[in-house]
Amino acid sequence: MRLSSEVAQIYATLTSVIIAGVLNMIFVKLPVLSELNKPIDRGRCLSDGMRLFGDNKTWKGFWGMVAFGGIAQVIWSAVCCSIPALAEKNQLIVAHGSSLAANLCAGLLFGLAYALFELPNSFIKRRLGIAAGKTDKGIKGALFYVIDQIDSLIGVVLCLSLLCTISFAQYWLYILVGFFTHSAVNLILYALRIRRNI
Numbered sequence: 001m002r003l004s005s006e007v008a009q010i011y012a013t014l015t016s017v018i019i020a021g022v023l024n025m026i027f028v029k030l031p032v033l034s035e036l037n038k039p040i041d042r043g044r045c046l047s048d049g050m051r052l053f054g055d056n057k058t059w060k061g062f063w064g065m066v067a068f069g070g071i072a073q074v075i076w077s078a079v080c081c082s083i084p085a086l087a088e089k090n091q092l093i094v095a096h097g098s099s100l101a102a103n104l105c106a107g108l109l110f111g112l113a114y115a116l117f118e119l120p121n122s123f124i125k126r127r128l129g130i131a132a133g134k135t136d137k138g139i140k141g142a143l144f145y146v147i148d149q150i151d152s153l154i155g156v157v158l159c160l161s162l163l164c165t166i167s168f169a170q171y172w173l174y175i176l177v178g179f180f181t182h183s184a185v186n187l188i189l190y191a192l193r194i195r196r197n198i
Helices: 003-029 059-082 084-089 091-096 100-127 138-163 168-191
Strands: none
Touching: 003 059, 003 084, 003 091, 003 100, 003 138, 003 168, 059 084, 059 091, 059 100, 084 091, 091 100, 091 138, 100 138, 138 168
C-alpha cells in the first residue's frame, strides 16, 4: 500500500479522535458541569512537594474526553458510511461494521485511553519541576514537546490495534501522522485562542 493511501486510511479511521479532542477542549472552557472541574489529584502533593498531576488534569476533561470520544466516533462512522470511499479506508468499519454499539464502544474506549495515557506524562513532568501546561527549554523541552503530542495517541492506537489488525509499522505510522496532526491542530486552536499554549 502506498504511503498516501496509508495516511488516508489513518485519517479515515481516527478523525473521530481529533474531533473529540477539539470538542472536549471547548467543553472544558465552558461554564457547565463546574462541579466536575476539579483536579483529579485533588491538590495532593507527593514527598517531593510537587503535585501528582496538576490543575490541568480535571475530572471534567477526563470524562468529557470519554463522552466526546463515543459521540464523535458514532457521528464519524455515520459520515464514513455515507461516503463509500471513506468507509473502505476506515479500519474499524472494515473490521466491525457500522453498528451503533460497536462504534460507541470503540469511541468510549478511545476517549478513555486518550485521557489515561496523558496522566503518566503529567506525573513525570511534575517530578521534574515542569509546571502544568508549560514546557522546558533545550533538549528536555524538545523531548517533552514530542511526548505531549503523542502520549494520548499511543493509548488510542494501542486500543485500535486490539480492535483491528495493524502491523508494527502501521502502529508507528499512526503515531507519526498523529504527531504532526496534533501539532497542527494545537497551532490552529492557539491562533483561535481556544488553547492557551502550543
